[in-house]
Amino acid sequence: MRACILTWGCQLNHHKSEEIAGVLVASGYTLVEDPEEADVILLNTCMVRQKSEDKVASRVAELSRLKRRKRVLIGVGGCMAQGRGPQVFALCPGADFAFGTTGLRHLPVLIAQALGGERAAFLPEPRELERLPILRKSSFQAYVTVAEGCSHSCAYCVVPRVRGPLRSRPIEEVVGEVRELAEQGYREVTLLGQNVDAYGLDLRDGTNFARLLREVGKIPIPRVRFTSSHPAYMTEEVIAAIAEAENICEHVHIAVQSGSDRILQAMRRGYTREKFLALVERLRKAVPGVNITTDVIVGFPGEEERDFEATLSLIREVRFGTVYVAAYSPRPRTPAEPLGDPIPPHEKARRLQEVLALARRIGLELHEERIGETTEILVEEYLPEKGLVMGKTRDFRTVLASGGPDLVGKLVEVELDHATPAALWGGVKEPVR
Numbered sequence: 001m002r003a004c005i006l007t008w009g010c011q012l013n014h015h016k017s018e019e020i021a022g023v024l025v026a027s028g029y030t031l032v033e034d035p036e037e038a039d040v041i042l043l044n045t046c047m048v049r050q051k052s053e054d055k056v057a058s059r060v061a062e063l064s065r066l067k068r069r070k071r072v073l074i075g076v077g078g079c080m081a082q083g084r085g086p087q088v089f090a091l092c093p094g095a096d097f098a099f100g101t102t103g104l105r106h107l108p109v110l111i112a113q114a115l116g117g118e119r120a121a122f123l124p125e126p127r128e129l130e131r132l133p134i135l136r137k138s139s140f141q142a143y144v145t146v147a148e149g150c151s152h153s154c155a156y157c158v159v160p161r162v163r164g165p166l167r168s169r170p171i172e173e174v175v176g177e178v179r180e181l182a183e184q185g186y187r188e189v190t191l192l193g194q195n196v197d198a199y200g201l202d203l204r205d206g207t208n209f210a211r212l213l214r215e216v217g218k219i220p221i222p223r224v225r226f227t228s229s230h231p232a233y234m235t236e237e238v239i240a241a242i243a244e245a246e247n248i249c250e251h252v253h254i255a256v257q258s259g260s261d262r263i264l265q266a267m268r269r270g271y272t273r274e275k276f277l278a279l280v281e282r283l284r285k286a287v288p289g290v291n292i293t294t295d296v297i298v299g300f301p302g303e304e305e306r307d308f309e310a311t312l313s314l315i316r317e318v319r320f321g322t323v324y325v326a327a328y329s330p331r332p333r334t335p336a337e338p339l340g341d342p343i344p345p346h347e348k349a350r351r352l353q354e355v356l357a358l359a360r361r362i363g364l365e366l367h368e369e370r371i372g373e374t375t376e377i378l379v380e381e382y383l384p385e386k387g388l389v390m391g392k393t394r395d396f397r398t399v400l401a402s403g404g405p406d407l408v409g410k411l412v413e414v415e416l417d418h419a420t421p422a423a424l425w426g427g428v429k430e431p432v433r
Contacts, residue, residue: 001039003024004031008044018137018143019104020077022132022135023108023132047080049329050330053084056076060076064093067094076095098120102126126148139186143192144178144189146191147166147200148193163194178224182219187222188225193226196226208237213242217248221247228255239286250289251292252290254293255296256276258300259311259312291396292318293321293324293396294323297327301342308354312358319365325359327352328348370397371419374429378411382403388402389401389428397423399416403428412429413429413430
């Protein structure tokens, strides 16, 4: 049978789809990119915002039209299915089966049940830390999950409910996987966790994220990244480990969410504006040139104009490399759900656009400061319609440069000659390795 996997959401979800692919291929399935060619279509979903769920429901309705021409099964899985439970069939009437965020070994059985006419769902509580075969999409960049779930329970966040509590992998297992990837010639590894710097807190054997970074730092792989960090768990030891290891990239994504102490407390974030600014100062002192990127939520219940202005002033003060901003969206059975959604959509939209405009101005200024530099990028993609390659610097800035498809997967030097808010531009000097 031919299977197509469609993915929404975070990097953890994209890596989970690589595991789903591994499970299916090990069971004899052939993977295809085009849903039109598939016998089974699996949607690995996100529910961090209502818009994410709406997109999935719309896509399922669209895919259901294929059933008029041939027999095709549609499975809705991941966070949306885990969070909504059997209700997912009412939200996505075209779905034939549903699967959650764990228990993915069961997928071939679930598909067989659907083939037999049963509208089955397998949605176990996410308590297991399962090891699954992985079919990686890239031969030079790899994701490595170090922990799943989160035990912090921010007021707005559905992750603890759909992904379960923090579950860290043994350090020997993670280090062994990274070492294997280095031996296979991978250029870059990204360590993943919903709250990656909380890694090890559930193990109670002295293992922590700083120790993991130091161990991975000894492995001969050119670049190591990690995401996503929580300010409450970014310790002095973690900062020191980032600074010490040559292969740990100079980029930290650390979500601030708001610049207002009042809103941070309501969000249950576990830090203040002052503590966040002190953390930024320590990072920049220890890791010169570090690019700090962040997430911001606008329109959280109770956010007044003064709170929003505090967020804008924090962005101006920190000068984040990138700000990923979202309007607050109530999520089912989160601590904030009883607060409702009192801020009007047009007001949330205004605040979102103001954050984006400010972030773009700062992004352009930061990029213009780099013009004239020569920097290393890992080429991720060739854009044939433009005759350009696209890659990332060590500090996670997007660079576009002249070059051909032979550069994909290579580390090259680029001389930067102009900038936009979203990217740096230049010319490739020579492949370095």
